[in-house]
Amino acid sequence: xxxxxxxxxxxxxxxxxxxxxxxxxxxxxxxxxxxxxxxxxxxxxxxxxxxxxxxxxxxxxxxxxxxxxxxxxxxxxxxxxxxxxxxxxxxxxxxxxxxxxxxxxxxxxxxxxxxxxxxxxxxxxxxxxxxxxxxxxxxxxxxxxxxxxxxxxxxxxxxxxxxxxxxxxxxxxxxxxxxxxxxxxxxxxxxxxxxxxxxxxxxxxxxxxxxxxxxxxxxxxxxxxxxxxxxxxxxxxxxxxxxxxxxxxxxxxxxxxxxxxxxxxxxxxxxxxxxxxxxxxxxxxxxxxxxxxxxxxxxxxxxxxxxxxxxxxxxxxxxxxxxxxxxxxxxxxxxxxxxxxxxxxxxxxxxxxxxxxxxxxxxxxxxxxxxxxxxxxxxxxxxxxxxxxxxxx
Numbered sequence: 001x002x003x004x005x006x007x008x009x010x011x012x013x014x015x016x017x018x019x020x021x022x023x024x025x026x027x028x029x030x031x032x033x034x035x036x037x038x039x040x041x042x043x044x045x046x047x048x049x050x051x052x053x054x055x056x057x058x059x060x061x062x063x064x065x066x067x068x069x070x071x072x073x074x075x076x077x078x079x080x081x082x083x084x085x086x087x088x089x090x091x092x093x094x095x096x097x098x099x100x101x102x103x104x105x106x107x108x109x110x111x112x113x114x115x116x117x118x119x120x121x122x123x124x125x126x127x128x129x130x131x132x133x134x135x136x137x138x139x140x141x142x143x144x145x146x147x148x149x150x151x152x153x154x155x156x157x158x159x160x161x162x163x164x165x166x167x168x169x170x171x172x173x174x175x176x177x178x179x180x181x182x183x184x185x186x187x188x189x190x191x192x193x194x195x196x197x198x199x200x201x202x203x204x205x206x207x208x209x210x211x212x213x214x215x216x217x218x219x220x221x222x223x224x225x226x227x228x229x230x231x232x233x234x235x236x237x238x239x240x241x242x243x244x245x246x247x248x249x250x251x252x253x254x255x256x257x258x259x260x261x262x263x264x265x266x267x268x269x270x271x272x273x274x275x276x277x278x279x280x281x282x283x284x285x286x287x288x289x290x291x292x293x294x295x296x297x298x299x300x301x302x303x304x305x306x307x308x309x310x311x312x313x314x315x316x317x318x319x320x321x322x323x324x325x326x327x328x329x330x331x332x333x334x335x336x337x338x339x340x341x342x343x344x345x346x347x348x349x350x351x352x353x354x355x356x357x358x359x360x361x362x363x364x365x366x367x368x369x370x371x372x373x374x375x376x377x378x379x380x381x382x383x384x385x386x387x388x389x390x391x392x393x
Contacts, residue, residue, distance in 0.1 A: 004311040006341055008300050011385035013340050014333035017083055020389060027382045029067055034375035061354050064361045068329040069096070070349040074119055077351050080328070085125035088339035090346035092128045092181070092325070093119065097135060097356040103161060106136045110165045114172055121176040127323070127346050128212075128294075130181040131169060133193045137162035142185075145192035166196050170211055174204040181243050181294075184214035187253055187265045198229070205238040209292040209321070212241035217277040218250060219265045226280055234290055243294040243325070244280050246273055274299070281306050285313065285322075292321035294346075298331040298374065303338065317342035330374075333381050 015023060070077035074093060081091045093116040097109055113131045120126035134142060141158045144151060151159055173180040182197045184190060197213035204210040213229070215222050226242065233240040247253075250266055257264040267273045281302070284293040295306050303324060309315075310322065323344040326335045339345045350360055 004308050006304060006307055006337065008304070008333050008337050009381070009384075010337055011333065011381055011388060014336045014381065015385045016336065017087055018332075020386075023382060023386055023389075026067060027379065027386065029063060030375055030378050030382065034379060060358065060361070065354055065357065068327070068350065068361060069357055070328065070351045072351065072353050074115060074351065077349055080349060081125050084328075084347055084349075087336055088342075088345070089335055090127040090344075091125055092130050092346050092348045093126060094130050094348050094350045095135070095352055096350035096360040097352045098132075098359045099356075100135065101138065103158075106138075106161070106165065109135045110169065113169055117169070117173050117176060117178050117180065120178050127344070128179045128181055129173060130183060130348070132183045132185060133162070133166065133196060134185055134189065136165045136169075139189065142189035142192045145195075146189050147191075163196070166200065170200040170204055174210045177208070177210070179210055179212065179241070181212045181214060183243075184216045184245065184247070186249055187219060188256070190216075194225075198232070201233065201241060202236055202238050205233075205241060207239070209239045209241040212243050212292070212294065214243040214245060214296075215280065216245055216247035217280055218247035218267055218273045220267055220272075221265065223276045223280055223283075226283060230283070230287055230291060240287075240291045241293070242284065242291065243296050244277065244284070245296045246277055246299070274302070277302055278305055282309065285309055285315070288315075288319070288321055294323040294325050296325040296348075298326055298334065300334060303334050307338070307341075307343065318344055320344075330378065 018026070070080045070091075070093075077091070077093060084091050095109065095112045095116060097112075100106060100109060113129070113136070117129045120129050138158055141151075141155060141162060144155060145159060170180060172178075182193060182200070185193060194213065197211060200211040201213065215226055217223065229242070230240050247266070253266050254264045257266075267276070277297070277299070281293075281295060284291050285306075295302065297303060306322075306324070307317075310317065310319070315322065323346060324334070324338050325346045325348065326332075328347045328349045335345050335347055350357060
């Protein structure tokens with residue numbers, strides 16, 4: 001067998017489609033984000049300015065929004081879709097509007113999600129669609145459903161509206177044969193999301209995988225959840241679709257657990273999360289006859305491990321049930337190098353009105369400071385490529 005190797009430090013490939021000016025601007029932004037103090041000041045100032053109505057949309061759009069989002073509309077994302085596609089990387093259009101509260105707003109978000117599914121239909125550059133259940137339902141309703149509380153008449157109506165929206169989204173995806181992710185969220189609303197995802201998989205994943213649930217492996221119970229979900233799918237005769245992530249709400253989860261006096265659902269250390277993530281990858285590879293999965297991670301070692309396992313088992317790089325995925329604007333060394341080596345790779349491309357995407361952008365900034373070394377690694381790679389191009393940082 002030929003020795004396996006993949007070079008995630010190849011910055012020439014990682015930044016091949018970036019101009020010198022784009023690299024320098026990205027380096028400056030990431031340097032700012034790499035400072036916890038400056039990061040905190042920047043995010044706090046943005047939230048305050050928006051809360052009192054200051055016109056800072058243009059500043060946000062020219063900085064963080066431009067680097068981490070594709071545009072304010074699907075049409076504005078087209079240039080980025082084409083650019084990623086030219087490098088063999090798929091796009092996942094992610095309508096990143098959060099914090100809505102009315103039924104009319106939920107319906108409007110649903111309609112935009114339906115538009116992303118129709119846009120993806122038949123376009124190999126857009127392999128998946130995606131939505132967050134909290135974007136189309138009241139948070140409180142999801143919380144009550146997850147806690148198995150009895151709903152009053154008003155709550156029951158909201159629950160039925162939620163179910164109808166999820167059903168409409170998934171039915172369109174199935175009709176157009178467009179794979180669809182249901183994102184994971186806070187642990188105290190996740191049970192309701194899992195129930196919906198399981199119902200939709202049982203309905204639509206017959207002989208193919210349309211609906212994917214998302215599993216956060218930083219939770220202590222999720223590896224076992226994956227195994228039970230696989231057994232249930234096999235027993236009921238449908239295929240399992242899963243997107244494997246570590247998780248994006250660690251600090252919030254731990255703070256809430258401490259405030260409310262229950263055990264944190266999050267692993268105590270990174271090593272435990274890494275171990276569960278790697279085991280989840282192995283488990284899915286062992287069940288490719290009934291499972292399709294996406295390794296959605298910025299962890300270089302996890303990507304290397306999956307690629308190596310595929311090599312050792314002679315699984316084709318472009319196997320239709322194995323995907324890698326990263327966020328747009330981050331970990332280009334992983335996405336572009338994997339794509340250059342023939343693996344299925346996609347980027348989450350958030351879009352939406354600037355003001356509505358601010359919660360997403362703030363979460364990215366906070367997450368990057370909490371993931372040890374993430375920004376430093378990004379800066380090292382950018383600096384290496386700028387040096388290779390003999391550009392002044």
